[in-house]
Amino acid sequence: MLRYIREIEFQTICSYIKERSSVLDLGCGDCELLHRLVKNKNIKAQGIEINEKEIYKCVKKGVSVLHEDIEYGLSEYKDKSFDYIVLQQSLSEVVKQPDKVIQEALRVGRKVIISFSNFAHYSARLQIFLKGRTPITPSLPYSWYDTPNLHFLSLSDFIEYCRERKIKIEKKTYLGTKRKAIFLPNFCALVGIFMISQD
């Protein structure tokens, strides 16, 4: 299920990105997303990744990658260095200070694409409400003691954050178990994908 959701997530993010643009992927992992974008959309790709093992995979795919911490790596770039900055699941999983990183990403990139798992999905709510347990859902399939997630947030949390910070949401896609979740997204969606910008 997770693999299926990730695949739709990939496709959605790819659909947001224009051909021949420049893309910086923060926490790019094995550079699969960038690799696809290079092949399909002829983009100029740059990844940032902290895990040494992943660096070799990126280089093997021919994608330029920097072996750096996201927070540190981002701060060095000049304003509007990239057309897009992607944080695919990185915001909840690897970034220690999401607010700071979002602000920096909006400075360095013209548009920022963020995807994360929705903590307010109904199965999560039921598990907390009925069982009193930390939820395990198809998009958050981890136990509390062994999870990559540092932060848990819901779609509503993120939308409210953007409103407070005067960040414009240009596009958004909610993914459920069967592609798009349109009805009561904060209740039904497993993953939210947002493209944001700031003047």
Added chain:
Amino acid sequence: MTDKSLRIVETKYFTFAEPPNELKLESGEKLGPITVAYETYGKPNKEKSNAVLLTHAFSGDAHAAGYHEGDDKPGWWDNMLGPGKAFDTDKYYVICSNVLGGCNGTTGPLSINPETGRPYGLDLPLISINDMVNVQNKLIEYLKIEKLLTVAGGSMGGMQALSWLTKHPDKIKSAIIIASAIKHSPQQIAFDEVGRVSIISDPAWNNGDYYGKETPARGLALARMVGHITYMSDESMMEKFGRRIRNVKERHKFNTGFEIENYLHYRGSSFVERFDANSYLYITKAIDCYDASEGRNLSEILHEVKAKVMVIAFKSDWLYPKYQSKEIVKACKVAGIDTTSCEIESTYGHDAFLLEIKEETQLIKHFLEKVVQAG
């Protein structure tokens, strides 16, 4: 050893800058004629677009790989260079030359000064990293190569790759900079100064005029011992030597025979056999004085550079600490250069660039393929 016979290589020589067309050095002084010792591996393709230049570290030479007739030890980067290796000689035409100021065939303090008919000694003008690269550039022109696929080197070799990037950016498609720095820190200069003072304080040094006489072997060996300490790490020394003791031949009060002591003595005395003390002075001075940023921001100098860059650092390298590689990466990022970096988890210290072959191979092999593809 069956492939050994296939891998016999020879050093070749190229001479240029015959008076009155001497090479103008960065110091403003002129030098000529200049002879360059170099080796080549693999074959150039029709367009000569597959040429790779390897730039050696402080004590390296033109002999990067293969065997010289009668030798049982291969060149200094043999495990990285050859058929199917990182610098694949089935694909690339690889060139390596001894640096200006060196003592292995290229003009340096032990070469004959045509004006006196005796070795230059200290009459050789001071040389710089950029001078070394200008000489390499002449060699590349002589070999009729318009553009290098890459320039790659570690330590001082990385500085030369940086110099190519800042001074001849249109003549390279990429640069691979390993365990290097934009400029030396006070700590690095300090270690070099200890080495130089060690040589200069040896009475046999005699103001650099020792050719044909007793050489400053003690000073040079001591300098090398200090150098080798800086090339290793606490962890690698612990692993390699521990506190193990070996039988000592000449026992005296302070000779306990710790293996690390024997190792340093061995390194010191074997270095004296193959290296010239004056070259030590000239080359370390060139490294200490080098500043790729020329007192500005390196990113300004790299602005508009089209070449791709790969920067490799090693976690346990305290002589060229990872922050120095990060500074190079930062300049490339700000300049908008297509950059890849990797900080390899290694315990070998600065020596790692000659030892972490598997990781370096993975990075360099694929990086070069990408540079070729980009055209």
